[in-house]
Amino acid sequence: MLLEIPGRWGRDIFDGEALGEDLSERLKKHVADCGARMLFIRRPGREGQRIDRHRFYLCDTRPGSRSLRVGRVEGPEDMLDLDLAPGGDVPGTREVAAPVPLVCTHAKRDQCCAVRGRPVAAALDDQVGRRLLELDPDAAVWECSHTGGHRFAPVLLLPGTGYTYGPAETDLAVRIVEAELEGRVVTERLRGRSTWPPAGQVAEVAVRESGVAAGIDDLSVAVDPDDSRVAVVRHTDGRAWRVETGTRPLPPRSQSCRKPPTDAKAWVVESVTAL
Numbered sequence: 348m349l350l351e352i353p354g355r356w357g358r359d360i361f362d363g364e365a366l367g368e369d370l371s372e373r374l375k376k377h378v379a380d381c382g383a384r385m386l387f388i389r390r391p392g393r394e395g396q397r398i399d400r401h402r403f404y405l406c407d408t409r410p411g412s413r414s415l416r417v418g419r420v421e422g423p424e425d426m427l428d429l430d431l432a433p434g435g436d437v438p439g440t441r442e443v444a445a446p447v448p449l450v451c452t453h454a455k456r457d458q459c460c461a462v463r464g465r466p467v468a469a470a471l472d473d474q475v476g477r478r479l480l481e482l483d484p485d486a487a488v489w490e491c492s493h494t495g496g497h498r499f500a501p502v503l504l505l506p507g508t509g510y511t512y513g514p515a516e517t518d519l520a521v522r523i524v525e526a527e528l529e530g531r532v533v534t535e536r537l538r539g540r541s542t543w544p545p546a547g548q549v550a551e552v553a554v555r556e557s558g559v560a561a562g563i564d565d566l567s568v569a570v571d572p573d574d575s576r577v578a579v580v581r582h583t584d585g586r587a588w589r590v591e592t593g594t595r596p597l598p599p600r601s602q603s604c605r606k607p608p609t610d611a612k613a614w615v616v617e618s619v620t621a622l
Contacts, residue, residue, distance in 0.1 A: 501514055
């Protein structure tokens, strides 16, 4: 769930700085009750500070149900009247016919995201923004609030698919958006598809990087209910793979600009077996 909020955001989008304490609390509860997650968005540069109505996007990243719909409200408080549950029918919304790439620039959460993200958002908008606009008047490059993974800044998120990348400098970000326009998935710096739990994200990327040709929605993932480290990845052509994953420790590293190094770990692939 994306909501256009120009201006300053607090460290947490619902901490009251952007919307006031009362509306923030009510909107936070409403979003949670609908089983959704909200990000704030704004257009890069000064253009993002001048709006008449607030755009919002409803994003469902599940293969077979994938959808990216856009609507408008007079003010953030109007979101309280909408059913934001996945698959819900929100009057006045329509499907967007092109990508809506997001770049995290949430300075109050982490300065690295703003310092590294804002130039990428501006350059991406300059290089692909016109093409997106020609495909759909509501397709655009946006700055967004915290997505997670500060240490990977600049972070690029494709809300129409759930794929997250980082670090994604300008040249790579352009290639990623162009690939989505063609129904392809770039695996370079791919952190995973938020649709799946961690083992599923690692498993899907492993299958894609093994040389398997697969479009955006050609692969589905199911994590073993008895072992969260094992996932089965299925292709729409009938092929399938069993992927065993695990974690390994990493050298201490800073999770964000202002924090000292701490212990870290990474998900890794132990084996990939064709079924």
